[in-house]
Amino acid sequence: MKVIWRELSTVLTEDEVLDKGFSRAKKSAEKVDDPVKVFRVRKQLTRMVQTSSDVMSQYLEDTEKSWPSLDRMPTFDKAMVDACVGCDDYRHHLSMLGWGAKQMRKIAKQNVAKITRSARLEVMHDARKEAYGRLSSIMSRVGNSLEWLHQSRQTLRRLPEIDQANPTIVVCGAPNVGKSAFISSLSSGKMEVNHYPFTTKQLHVGHFEHRRLQHQMVDTPGLLDRPMDNRNAIELQAIAAIQHIGSLCIFLMDITEDCGTSLEEQHNLLDEVKELLPDIDIMIVVSKADLMEPRPENWDEVTHLEKEWDGEGEPMIPVLLDEEGCVTISSIEDVGVTALRLEIVRRCKENMSTDPLLLPEGWHRRD
Structure with missing residues (x-):
């Protein structure tokens, strides 16, 4: 419902x-x-x-x-x-x-x-x-x-409308690491902005479809981007609510520290997010790959495969990896985004509980 x-x-x-x-x-x-x-x-x-x-x-x-x-x-x-x-x-x-x-x-x-x-x-x-x-x-x-x-x-009336029947990806990270740009680059339509009634914060919701299944991406600025000590009781309760919708949590990191938050503080925040969302699969993604020197080794390969893909099927496009082996993307140059989206789809499918009453995928096809 x-x-x-x-x-x-x-x-x-x-x-x-x-x-x-x-x-x-x-x-x-x-x-x-x-x-x-x-x-x-x-x-x-x-x-x-x-x-x-x-x-x-x-x-x-x-x-x-x-x-x-x-x-x-x-x-x-x-x-x-x-x-x-x-x-x-x-x-x-x-x-x-x-x-x-x-x-x-x-x-x-x-x-x-x-x-x-x-x-x-x-x-x-x-x-x-x-x-x-x-x-x-x-x-x-x-x-x-x-x-x-x-x-x-x-x-x-200002609460977000999230369909729990569809996969939901919670996006978090320190301020200015590129969460909004990340969601916008993955979303097929205009990103919705909903206000939390109990704070001055906003809830950003983006959507993208894969094989007729809509995936929801939720950014929670002001909730999952600062230490626990700075949150009030109502915000903590809102975080508890988020635990019930997440199929996957993506934690964005900015190793260039251009966001204004040091790597140490970002890692501390990651540890707290893991404690806050213990039952949700967390995927660490490094943003702003275009600012890395040198650029990721498989940059050209991923760029080529993403451009070649016509949107059909689920090709095994490798995710963009930095020197440390972490998944990375460039929302500005749109490199690694498609590969990450396919990886998100696969991870969400693995994390979703199977309903025995659901018809098998593709049951309506006659080819």
Whole structure:
């Protein structure tokens, strides 16, 4: 189940729901036509009570159902909800809407019965007033939950939409090592930028397709690019959420130190990332190969093979290697990027859990 937070609809306030219910009830009563006054008033008041209750309770129920259920939510999204607004509050305020809807239907049933059983106009009007008062009282109790959902909606709508059914590559490294350029060079489309609601940081998401399977690349500036001591509790919780989506983690390093971070600090950060993401396969990639002196030994070979590849199949293009034998790329000159993408696809395929219910790859082909 992929959660699309941007589709959360606007949540009305307490007063707006009351106005909606009572105005609809008034219009419904105006349509009643009966020559006998007692019967006409009884029908009008019955409609007013029933319609106002139906409109408001239906709105509360629809709002509750339109929000994703925590029980059916992917682990990553659930962890992000907990980091942003809190799972307990999320569950409580949604359940308040369901409670309010049930109470309103009970109130309508009780007061409609009072109106229909009486032949006295003042008793009918008193029953209608009582119903309106009780409905307003229920709405005042639900009002805080509506306000909470309204505020939370603004926060949750900015959460990234990540499909856990597809491979996800988490890209990390020190600031200015070329993470954004790396993701842009691999992505087939424009890179999305999503703001973390609980920090001033951003989440960069890029995509590329390989044999009709979309791969997601996630850059987390501000989360996985500095020591643990500089992170607050909410950011640590966000990092915990990332553990649930990563099929592979790519740690970019800049051995030229042009990024402003020393090699020692980058290695210390790598050690911390390994501790933070213990269950994710980590692949170290050295960026800015075009600045290396001398250039990688297999630079010309990789450049030639990448240009020759027509995009079909999975050729064994060797990855670009530096003097130390580490995988390296040049995002600026677009060398080693294609080879690395193929290696990423292979690593993700190895790390993905096999679903026994999945049909074999290529089952639909007839060639």
